[in-house]
Amino acid sequence: MQEITRNTKETQISASLELYGKGEGKITTGIGFFDHMLEAFTKHSLMDLHLKCTGDRHVDGHHSVEDCGIVIGKLLRETIYPIKSIERFGNGAVVMDEACVECDMDICNRAFLVFDMSCHADFKGRVGDFDVELTEEFFRAVAMNAGLCVHIHLKRGKNLHHIIEATFKSFALALRRALTPNERIAIPSTKGAL
Template sequence: MTRSYRGDRRTKETDIELILNLDGKGQGKIATGIGFFDHMLEQIMKHGQLDLELKAVGDIEVDFHHTVEDVGILMGKAIAEALGDKKGIVRYATAFIPMDEALSMVSMDISGRPFLQYGVNYSGEFVGQFEVQLVEEFFRALAFNSGITLHIQTQYGRNNHHIVESIFKAFAKALREAITIDPRIEGVLSTKGSL
């Protein structure tokens, strides 16, 4: 069974193409036109062991918001469709990841009930030219389009780059664990019989 997705999202603001393999080796190519965002998506790819090909062209001359949010929308859709019926997945996962002085936690439930709880304090508004408030927008779009209940909390940290990167790495590690197939699970991991 191949857990993969190939698709696109085209609006007046963005044009995005994405190929995702959930059971990859952490390889691929990412080009959104937003250097720091590309670097963060590479963290998901590498530490989540996902193969990801992503090309996005957006109205970044206006700002980065449309591109970041629309990538989140398409990635969420890709995860949901690649998971299919979710049979055998572990479903839940929590990861704490440090980066120097910053420590972040991501906890998720691939439940079909989208939700984002986001508790992150930054020391400023930007990492380079990237507005840190867009991290929340990205994960909200991803959560609501993947059907994932997602909790993100930074325990502490001072450097915005370190805080953001620890969040993306923690998301990657939690996702890798939650989508793992456990052969002991018959059907889906739910007393209701569906997710």
């Protein structure tokens, strides 16, 4: 199990991650909907994540959400690399009622994020106490700090709650599949290193 503590003037975060866990989480960020999303991520990635964040929510939720993404990304990087004997590529599409979000991923130590919600007329606003625009900020922080190439694409959807939840779940599913052990692969690159 990897552990990390990150303290800044904006947030204080302590977290631990078990990569091949049981999907159990204990999440406290002070942002209810975000807690719900991280619990969904934990459940569907089958990782065990404990995370406590105290942030400057009197400003807004941006620092808390982004910094949690940074911490989760760093935990993933410390646990995954150097990679060996995993599938490396993963994808998953998750439907929630009218919404469908697809995530494709490469665990390649080259960070990149494509976050395409363009088929939603207005991907803005709030779900509970969560600013919708922070969804992209979270996934950017995770991808950049974990060294993941991630493409997230909204295929269809109207309800923001459904869209965001399908996004977190599809990311979890793609990550779980990419991390599937496969001893036959050894180092999953023709370069011999990632």
